[in-house]
Amino acid sequence: EGVGRTENPWEVDRGCLQEVGETLGEGQFGRVYKAYWNTSILVAVKAIKDDCMKRTEFLREGETMRRLRHPRLVKLYGVVSKPESQPLLLLTELLPGGSLLHHLHALNSKGTPHSHGVLAKMGAQVASGMAYLESEKVIHRDLAARNILVADNLSVKIADFGLARFIKDDFYLRRSNVKFPVKWTSPESLVHNIYTSKSDVWSFGILLYELFTHGGSPYTGLSNKEARHSIQDGELNRCPPDCPPTVYSMMLDCWRANPTDRPSFSIILPTITSISDSFITQ
Ligand code: ADP
Numbered sequence: 001e002g003v004g005r006t007e008n009p010w011e012v013d014r015g016c017l018q019e020v021g022e023t024l025g026e027g028q029f030g031r032v033y034k035a036y037w038n039t040s041i042l043v044a045v046k047a048i049k050d051d052c053m054k055r056t057e058f059l060r061e062g063e064t065m066r067r068l069r070h071p072r073l074v075k076l077y078g079v080v081s082k083p084e085s086q087p088l089l090l091l092t093e094l095l096p097g098g099s100l101l102h103h104l105h106a107l108n109s110k111g112t113p114h115s116h117g118v119l120a121k122m123g124a125q126v127a128s129g130m131a132y133l134e135s136e137k138v139i140h141r142d143l144a145a146r147n148i149l150v151a152d153n154l155s156v157k158i159a160d161f162g163l164a165r166f167i168k169d170d171f172y173l174r175r176s177n178v179k180f181p182v183k184w185t186s187p188e189s190l191v192h193n194i195y196t197s198k199s200d201v202w203s204f205g206i207l208l209y210e211l212f213t214h215g216g217s218p219y220t221g222l223s224n225k226e227a228r229h230s231i232q233d234g235e236l237n238r239c240p241p242d243c244p245p246t247v248y249s250m251m252l253d254c255w256r257a258n259p260t261d262r263p264s265f266s267i268i269l270p271t272i273t274s275i276s277d278s279f280i281t282q
Helices: 055-061 063-067 100-109 116-135 169-173 187-192 197-212 224-232 245-254 265-280
Strands: 017-027 030-037 041-048 076-080 088-093 148-152 155-158
Touching (some): 100 197, 116 155, 116 197, 116 245, 116 265
Antiparallel strands (some): 017 030, 030 041, 041 088, 076 088
């Protein structure tokens, strides 16, 4: 027992992976590609550039991420961390539809945008995964349409939950970094670096805005620096054209200045679900 085993129960042997097909995407932390795991299971492999990940912390604490299982979360199967000279690989469930942001843009440019019913249903699916994360006391920290993946035309899953915490501060979290997702970030996170499930709720409001603008940009036309000032001054995104008032009212609830005044995901979930049902049965 134990002979020849790696000390990490979720470690996968690099030799068990065979890359297939084209690159799935280029993330800010590295390349994402499709591979066979043990010649039978198709997975998405995310190669993390070494200079941006706190590798040791991730390997120590990241196992809690693997234990999180929910139909609305992208499954993390395992990691390849050896040899240390090579990039860290994350093996996750493969979602053929790519990112939600890309999906919304693609449908919109084809002239076939989703109905309000479908958009609200996707919002409800995200809220369902987030309610689970909230109950597990896990903060996403980077909830945005670019981090939601599409399984098929009507169903979505949350990716990269909890990963932001392992990104080196100087690479990603530094306030001046262009990659810092200012437009998705709550005022208390921007000003005091405070992250809670209620700051995820703020980002969820921005995600609803992205859905109901079919992939539009929040704070359109503002630079990150200008958006930071707007957020700190309490200026909110206006109601998108054609957005149902019930949905905009939920966005405004998510954007309350005081985090304790924002609804929790356990409250958001039934509300957005009934909004979604009302559109579908209309
Ligand atoms: P990063 O977070 O490093 O910016 P992402 O995880 O967003 O990188 O990945 C970049 C792109 O790769 C995504 O926009 C998506 O198109 C694709 N991608 C990522 N993960 C998967 C997956 N599990 N299945 C299918 N495509 C994926």
